[in-house]
Amino acid sequence: MGNTGESGIIPLHGPDVYRQRPPHAPQPWEKTDRAQAALEGATGPEPPAPPLCPNCGLVGDRCVTYYGWHVLLEPDLLVPAHRVPAWHRWYVDSDGTAWNSRADEPAPGAMCRVPHRITCPVLRLEEPGPLPPPLPHAG
């Protein structure tokens, strides 16, 4: 009686191993949050990185947003909201969470924060363009 030594057992793959989401896979909502962060300028730096502007190195006032991204606000600067361009008006709630009022018109007399990137001495991407020419008046 010879034993060939070959095993007829075919190893089975564990059924669940390949179905689990890898631990650091993006969650379904992350893409939306990233788009919102980019739109509003909540582009970090993210902790544990220091709250420094990556362009000029100045320290900003880093606040977390309601969607978990961080925005670098200009420290100790409150300005009349109507003087800040839409999409750059930030408000910080009492718990320290910052939110962007987007294109909403500010309430009369409202004060808001501004992101560092529009005051950054190095970054010029947000430089406002010239005002549009006045509309011609008939008569």
Ligand SMILES: [Zn+2]
């Ligand atoms: Zn800067």
